[in-house]
Amino acid sequence: MxxxxxxxxxxxxxxxxxxxxxxxxxxxxxxxxxxxxxxxxxxxxxxxxxxxxxxxxxxxxxxxxxxxxxxxxxxxxxxxxxLVGSVAPSRPPQAAREVIAELRQRIRGGVHVVRYGDDSISIVDSDPDFPLNDELRVLREFDASAIGLLLLAEQRSLGRASARTAHAGRGIDDDLAAALARGYSSQIGRFVPGFGCIGVPIRDSSGLLVAGLCFSGPRTRIESPERIVAELANSGRSLAPLLA
CATH class of the missing domain: 1.10.10.10 (Winged helix-like DNA-binding domain superfamily/Winged helix DNA-binding domain)
Structure with missing residues (x-):
């Protein structure tokens, strides 16, 4: 050529x-x-x-x-x-925004909503009071956040692979195995020392991963996640028919 x-x-x-x-x-x-x-x-x-x-x-x-x-x-x-940000993803419907607002009132900390493609993530509702630390990194390094780990775990369960892993070899296999076993993902310290995040899947009626709810906060809350995971999962069930 x-x-x-x-x-x-x-x-x-x-x-x-x-x-x-x-x-x-x-x-x-x-x-x-x-x-x-x-x-x-x-x-x-x-x-x-x-x-x-x-x-x-x-x-x-x-x-x-x-x-x-x-x-x-x-x-x-x-x-x-x-350029991607200039074409804003569609906002969740009003009913979904009400569910998200109620969730944010119940658990203080960052609560974010994302949508998933086959190998892509779009942030559709980032918590205005506790914004994501680095949105670009979330979107391009799937193994750096609980948001991305959810998608990687889903891909692994379907026998697929993604090239969007910047930290391969830093426990990614353990992270994905844990996410698949527990049904949610988590990470601590990759963005900000002493802080972390939890991701809970939102699935359509066929069981396909279509969206996710993420909580970000101090590591003490990520290390004892039972209440937060329950709250996210409960709201996720309400959001599923609204986001699918």
Whole structure:
């Protein structure tokens, strides 16, 4: 395949093929998930290795991509999150918002509602009084929060896999096994030392995971979760027919 950037390696606005290639690289990173390497992008798209590196570097410079901490892989960056955020997910219906408001009154702490796709998460109602610490990280690193762990556990139960795991090897298998055994997910200390979160699934009538309720708060409440899990599960049953 010819190098669409040309010998200069510069991306010019009048080079449609180069612009198309950059967008294709961005789509490939989104499809493959956080941690995909330049080599994997090159092979997945059939692009020359040198072209792929230049496009990846341009996208990193413009903050559409970021390098992973190990410097080997790439993930979607701040500008992509801003673009996604500009198309706000639909708000839950009024009846659902009433259930959520009552739940927040009963348990002080962050209560958030998300929807799930096959390999995606959208935050549809973040607690305004206790906002999520890092929404972008929640959306792109599924193993970093109870919200993402719910989806990973569901995928594992269905024999699927996700590339959106930045902390593989840090107990992810134990986290998923625990979530499958208990019916809810939890994590402590990955976002803020001394704090954590709990995720409880919301399923449709066929049992498919469609949404989730998440509580975030001090680690003492996550380590003794019985009351919180019961409250989340009870509200989740009320929300299921409203969100499915």
């Amino acid at each position: 010819a190098d669409p950037l040309g010998a200069s390696g510069e991306l010019r606005a009048r080079q449609p093929k180069a612009i198309h290639s950059a967008l294709t690289v961005l789509e490939e990173v989104a499809r493959a998930g956080a941690g995909v390497t330049a080599r994997e992008v090159s092979e997945g798209l059939g692009l020359p290795r040198a072209t792929t590196y230049r496009l990846l570097n341009l996208l990193v410079q413009d903050e559409y991509l970021v390098r992973m901490p190990d410097l080997r892989g790439f993930a979607l960056g701040r500008k992509v999150a801003e």
